[in-house]
Amino acid sequence: xxxxxxxxxxxxxxxxxxxxxxxxxxxxxxxxxxxxxxxxxxxxxxxxxxxxxxxxxxxxxxxxxxxxxxxxxxxxxxxxxxxxxxxxxxxxxxxxxxxxxxxxxxxxxxxxxxxxxxxxxxxxxxxxxxxxxxxxxxxxxxxxxxxxxxxxxxxxxxxxxxxxxxxxxxxxxxxxxxxxxxxxxxxxxxxxxxxxxxxxxxxxxxxxxxxxxxxxxxxxxxxxxxxxxxxxxxxxxxxxxxxxxxxxxxxx
Amino acid sequence: xxxxxxxxxxxxxxxxxxxxxxxxxxxxxxxxxxxxxxxxxxxxxxxxxxxxxxxxxxxxxxxxxxxxxxxxxxxxxxxxxxxxxxxxxxxxxxxxxxxxxxxxxxxxxxxxxxxxxxxxxxxxxxxxxxxxxxxxxxxxxxxxxxxxxxxxxxxxxxxxxxxxxxxxxxxxxxxxxxxxxxxxxxxxxxxxxxxxxxxxxxxxxxxxxxxxxxxxxxxxxxxxxxxxxxxxxxxxxxxxxxxxxxxxxxxxxxxx
Numbered sequence: 105x106x107x108x109x110x111x112x113x114x115x116x117x118x119x120x121x122x123x124x125x126x127x128x129x130x131x132x133x134x135x136x137x138x139x140x141x142x143x144x145x146x147x148x149x150x151x152x153x154x155x156x157x158x159x160x161x162x163x164x165x166x167x168x169x170x171x172x173x174x175x176x177x178x179x180x181x182x183x184x185x186x187x188x189x190x191x192x193x194x195x196x197x198x199x200x201x202x203x204x205x206x207x208x209x210x211x212x213x214x215x216x217x218x219x220x221x222x223x224x225x226x227x228x229x230x231x232x233x234x235x236x237x238x239x240x241x242x243x244x245x246x247x248x249x250x251x252x253x254x255x256x257x258x259x260x261x262x263x264x265x266x267x268x269x270x271x272x273x274x275x276x277x278x279x280x281x282x283x284x285x286x287x288x289x290x291x292x293x294x295x296x297x298x299x300x301x302x303x304x305x306x307x308x309x310x311x312x313x314x315x316x317x318x319x320x321x322x323x324x325x326x327x328x329x330x331x332x333x334x335x336x337x338x339x340x341x342x343x344x345x346x347x348x349x350x351x352x353x354x355x356x
Numbered sequence: 357x358x359x360x361x362x363x364x365x366x367x368x369x370x371x372x373x374x375x376x377x378x379x380x381x382x383x384x385x386x387x388x389x390x391x392x393x394x395x396x397x398x399x400x401x402x403x404x405x406x407x408x409x410x411x412x413x414x415x416x417x418x419x420x421x422x423x424x425x426x427x428x429x430x431x432x433x434x435x436x437x438x439x440x441x442x443x444x445x446x447x448x449x450x451x452x453x454x455x456x457x458x459x460x461x462x463x464x465x466x467x468x469x470x471x472x473x474x475x476x477x478x479x480x481x482x483x484x485x486x487x488x489x490x491x492x493x494x495x496x497x498x499x500x501x502x503x504x505x506x507x508x509x510x511x512x513x514x515x516x517x518x519x520x521x522x523x524x525x526x527x528x529x530x531x532x533x534x535x536x537x538x539x540x541x542x543x544x545x546x547x548x549x550x551x552x553x554x555x556x557x558x559x560x561x562x563x564x565x566x567x568x569x570x571x572x573x574x575x576x577x578x579x580x581x582x583x584x585x586x587x588x589x590x591x592x593x594x595x596x597x598x599x600x601x602x603x604x605x606x607x608x609x610x611x612x
Contacts (some may be wrong), residue, residue: 121513127480127498207490207597218566223476223483227381230476230483232492237459239485239492241592247378256595259376278520337494340509344599 121337126156129307129334137334139306143268146224151302152267155227156337158219160307160329167326168215171284175324184288185319192287195355201282203353207257209281210240211296212290214310214328219338229270230265234338242272249275255292257281260316270300283314292316306332375592380410383589384559391589393560397521400477405521405556408477410592411585413469418583422464422537422566425581432575437543441530444541450609451555452535457598459491459510462550463580464529471596472588482516487593495525502528508546525552533596536568545572560587560612 132142140293144152159165172179192199196341208216218234227245232238242261253260263272274296281290291295294316301309303311308330315323373571384395398406417424423431432525433441444451454460466473471488480498486490495514506513506529536542548570555563562585569577 121496121500121503124500161402205599207595223478224480225476225478228476232483232494237492238490241485243375245381247375254594257597258595264517324557339507340511342459342510345510 122339123335124337125335129332136308137332138334139304139334141305143302143304146226148226150265151270152224153222153270153300153302153308154224155308156219156333157308157330158222158333159215159217160331164217165328167284167328168212168217169285170288171211171215171288171326172227174326179288179320179324182319182321188289189287196353197285197287198353198355200270200287202285202348205236205347207236207238209257209277209283209290210259210261211283211290211312211314212281212300213240214298214312214330215284219333220335220340221338229272231339234341236338236343237338244270249273255279259296266299268301270298272298272300274298289319290314291316293318308332368444376564376594377590378592379590393558393587395559396557397534397556400479402479404445404479404518404524406477407475407482407523407554407562410472410474410588411562412472412588413467414584414586415469416467417469418537418580419464419467419469420537420539422467422542422568422580423540423578426578431578433542434573434575434593437573440570441541444535445539448544448609449535449538449541452538453533454515454535454538455608456605457489457602459489459534461510461530461536461544461554462493462512462514463554463564464536465491465493465511466552466566466585467537467562467583472591472593474593485593487596489598490596495523502526508532512550519553521555526550527552543573544568544570547572561585562587 130138132138146152161301167187173279213233215237216235221235222234223230223232227243229242229244231240240258242263244263249263250260255276256279257278259274259276260270261274263270277290277292277294279292282288294314297313299311303309310330311325312328312329313323313325314320384392386392399475400406413419459465465486468488473487476483476485476486480496482495482497484493493511493514495516497516500515502513502515508531509529510533512527514525514527514586516523517527530544530546530548532544532546538546548568551567553565558565564583564585565580567577567579568574590608
């Protein structure tokens with residue numbers, strides 16, 4: 105049973121900035137956003153990833169339920185990890201951190217249905233998430249990844265340009281993260297690499313590679329596609345406000 | 357040779373832990389290399405003051421009592437509000453939504469001097485990232501107006517404009533559930549409109565003043581005294597997930 109719809113807050117499109125035209129969007133002569141225009145660039149000539157993005161599928165990315173959906177042959181699980189996913193599925197994914205208003209971590213957040221705003225300035229790519237009104241920082245200022253960091257849900261991320269692709273490395277994850285609703289695990293040994301490529305104004309491709317030898321016998325990759333969400337903005341979403349679902353998450 | 361060893365030692369120190377000791381770029385320095393926090397405030401390319409940086413309130417004075425430094429006649433609560441305030445104080449502010457991992461509201465979110473916040477400034481948008489509760493606020497400087505009939509929220513909807521060197525932020529669409537302060541437990545309603553004025557007086561100091569305008573709660577608007585925020589060097593905001601392994605709730609005082 106798919107539990108995540110239980111924690112979606114049904115917000116109505118009343119008159120906040122849900123329909124405010126986004127400044128600076130290229131438009132066709134009839135005023136519609138021109139998503140096929142070339143990707144914008146910052147003053148230093150790099151692609152500008154800034155914008156409000158949502159899964160291309162409009163709703164959750166299909167990999168949100170099962171991240172292995174498009175991985176030929178399935179994921180290269182260590183035996184304990186395969187058993188864990190089976191056990192979680194058998195128990196109706198009742199311990200999915202999403203259902204307990206916990207952070208989802210950077211991989212699952214790319215797949216989440218709610219919009220996210222990327223803001224790119226020199227030295228920093230900031231991502232603001234509608235889900236739980238939270239944020240993630242990706243440092244582009246040349247700093248190294250920290251050694252022996254305090255573990256976090258999002259870990260620590262540094263990025264640099266490889267041509268027109270932004271390559272981001274992240275480590276320092278706390279143990280026990282879920283990569284999807286099925287409960288595919290990520291451990292504290294993981295190193296996650298993302299490659300962001302904005303191939304035109306309206307489209308962003310994110311290749312994610314998970315290198316986690318505690319849970320998998322070799323690294324594996326997925327691709328995430330997002331599109332611009334023009335002329336709107338994020339709402340506030342506070343998962344733990346008036347939270348009533350948890351007593352019902354009892355599994356089998 | 358000694359200089360090289362010292363540099364290597366310093367480098368090893370900086371790479372440890374997380375980015376709590378990573379040097380902040382672009383700090384003006386005195387001739388002996390120390391940070392010069394009384395240097396002039398920096399400006400953006402468009403000439404506007406640049407408020408970017410990691411800041412923290414000086415202590416918790418305004419977090420405990422937003423009206424600190426004001427005279428009693430400056431803050432006039434309507435009778436229902438005074439009653440509610442007293443109830444909250446009698447209950448040792450055990451019902452504070454903040455202690456249930458719900459957002460602080462505005463302007464309280466700026467006031468807790470135990471946690472830093474980071475201002476990220478772009479021409480049309482100022483974003484504030486708050487370490488406590490891992491929240492953000494967006495302040496739109498692109499000329500949009502605050503809509504009517506706003507879906508009420510904890511942190512509201514904010515627009516900003518420049519008044520000389522001061523960023524004036526107007527916020528409405530607040531849900532009235534957040535308390536204005538802690539020990540004084542002051543209430544507000546969804547009629548609340550807050551005006552914050554942020555002024556970077558020098559490189560290392562931000563002065564903030566907030567006006568509370570809530571005719572359903574206070575007989576007249578009132579404005580806080582000046583709260584100072586200080587630039588935090590060589591550090592960054594950490595992840596803070598309030599409801600992770602939360603154990604305090606069963607121990608909170610319940611209403612009498």
